[in-house]
Amino acid sequence: LLAYVEADYEEVTYDCGDAPDFDRSCWMDVKFTLGLEFPNLPYLMDGDVKLTQTVAIMHYLSNKYGLAPKEFSAHAHCDMLDHVAIDMTNMGVRLFYSSKEAFEAGKDGLVTNVKAFIKQFSTSLGSKTYFAGDDITGTDFLVFETIDKYTVLEPTIIEHDNIKDWMKRIRDLLHSRSTLVTKWYTKLAS
Numbered sequence: 001l002l003a004y005v006e007a008d009y010e011e012v013t014y015d016c017g018d019a020p021d022f023d024r025s026c027w028m029d030v031k032f033t034l035g036l037e038f039p040n041l042p043y044l045m046d047g048d049v050k051l052t053q054t055v056a057i058m059h060y061l062s063n064k065y066g067l068a069p070k071e072f073s074a075h076a077h078c079d080m081l082d083h084v085a086i087d088m089t090n091m092g093v094r095l096f097y098s099s100k101e102a103f104e105a106g107k108d109g110l111v112t113n114v115k116a117f118i119k120q121f122s123t124s125l126g127s128k129t130y131f132a133g134d135d136i137t138g139t140d141f142l143v144f145e146t147i148d149k150y151t152v153l154e155p156t157i158i159e160h161d162n163i164k165d166w167m168k169r170i171r172d173l174l175h176s177r178s179t180l181v182t183k184w185y186t187k188l189a190s
Contacts, residue, residue, distance in 0.1 A: 001058065001141045004174065005065040014041070020099065054142070055082045062138030069132040069139075078132055078139035081124065085139075085146040088117045092150065111154045118147060122160035129169070136173070144170045 002009045014027040031039045040052040044060065051057050059082075062068040069075040091113055095106045121143060130136045131143065144167060150157050158164050 001061050001065070001067065001138055004141065005067070007065070019097070054086060055079075058082065058138045058142050067136065067138045067141075069137050070135065071132075074132040077124075078137055081121070081131055081139050082142055084117065084120070085143045088114060089146050089149075092153070107153070111150075111157060114150050114154075114157060115159060118150075118158060118163060119160065121147070122163045125162050125166055127162065130166070136170075140166075140170060 014024075016022045016024050016026060027041065034043065034045075034050075036043055036050050036052055038052050042054060042057060043050070043052045044057045046060075046064075049060065051060055059068070059079075069078045092110060095103055095110050098106070125131060128134075130140050132139065147158065147163070147167065158167065
């Protein structure tokens with residue numbers, strides 16, 4: 001979203017190393033020194049505003065940059081989709097941070113569950129251009145990123161043409177923007 005609106009920002013990352021020997025000290029050493037009310041990743045610092053939690057940050061940025069749904073009912077619907085996207089992400093997180101054996105044993109079940117979520121997103125999108133209608137919102141970026149990361153796990157995970165077309169529309173939109181977006185998307189895809 002920040003790349004799309006061409007905002008100036010600094011991305012801070014914490015490298016915890018490879019599994020199974022993650023070393024979280026790079027984050028834990030600074031976690032409680034940043035002045036965050038509920039220290040967690042991700043976090044956003046924008047002047048006096050300090051937020052954690054993906055959806056709270058996305059809502060803040062969507063409102064700040066004019067990417068919040070315009071209609072109240074669409075806003076409520078997008079709020080729901082944001083949380084569904086987080087649920088879908090969390091399904092994978094549990095598996096991705098498990099042992100290799102647990103990952104292999106659970107991968108097929110995860111793919112099946114994610115396909116079911118994508119089917120629901122397909123139904124929600126229907127024939128609309130974006131989830132809130134004709135206007136792109138922060139929800140589109142969150143759902144795009146959520147689905148896109150699962151294509152790394154299973155390249156054929158998207159089975160619905162409207163979602164494929166919507167993903168292409170978002171991807172084309174991102175690629176048509178600045179080199180900042182291209183750098184961000186290249187990083188996301190790698």
